[in-house]
Amino acid sequence: MTDIVISGNMKLADIANLDKRALVFLPRFGIDLGLGDKTIKETCQTHNINVDFFLLMINVFLNKNYFPDRKLKNLDVGMLLMYLENSHKYYLEEKIPYLEKLIEVFKQTVKHPATKQLDMFFKQYILEVKEHLAYEDQTAFPYVAKLAEEMKNENVNLSDIDYHIGVFEERHDNIEEKLSDLKNLLIKYFPPSNDRYIRIRILYELADFEEDLMNHARIEDKVLISIVAQLEKNMHKK
Ligand SMILES: [Fe+2]
Structure with a gap:
């Protein structure tokens, strides 16, 4: 799990199922369980979260080999x-x-x-x-x-x-x-x-x-x- 780069089209429930660390990560963005089948993009829209920022954070959090790139600029x-x-x-x-x-x-x-x-x-x-x-x-x-x-x-x-x-x-x-x-x-x-x-x-x-x-x-x-x-x-x- 940790080597996969997470993208906006993935379902958040799948990530939470595959990697239990996502369970403590999500509330830090105000996202509670009961995720349904929504993709990351859809969930971010509902919660008014910038999807690029969310992806950057979840990838750094779950994958120690992930290095954020230029996206940091507009954070x-x-x-x-x-x-x-x-x-x-x-x-x-x-x-x-x-x-x-x-x-x-x-x-x-x-x-x-x-x-x-x-x-x-x-x-x-x-x-x-x-x-x-x-x-x-x-x-x-x-x-x-x-x-x-x-x-x-x-x-x-x-x-x-x-x-x-x-x-x-x-x-x-x-x-x-x-x-x-x-x-x-x-x-x-x-x-x-x-x-x-x-x-x-x-x-x-x-x-x-x-x-x-x-x-x-x-x-x-x-x-x-x-x-x-x-x-x-x-x-x-x-
Ligand atoms: Fe700290």
């Missing part, structure tokens, strides 16, 4: 930010609380002193994820929004902004990498206890979170950083 920055903010909302309001619940069940089910360590490790990790997301939501994205807004004006005024996308690029560490430590704690080091199925459930969820974060970071690296670097370049030409 709607507002829509890109909306998509990224919706992804963050999903992590903060859905995924992390669910993981927290599972860890709580684990703690209650498993009577082993090492649960304390696991809990601490997990909490520390979640704190780092939240800090990472807060930095993007409160610093990087507002900067991008302001830049896009100013570019529409004739007189660009960014004198009060001491920031550029290179700072974001440098700081953009991979939060998903630390997840592998957490996974290994459960796979390798936590001794066998009365936890067989809850441990598997947690690992499934961690692996799913890890994959989602990787695909998300790819959008930020390949789409957001490229488009903002381009905007900054144009701004200096003005």
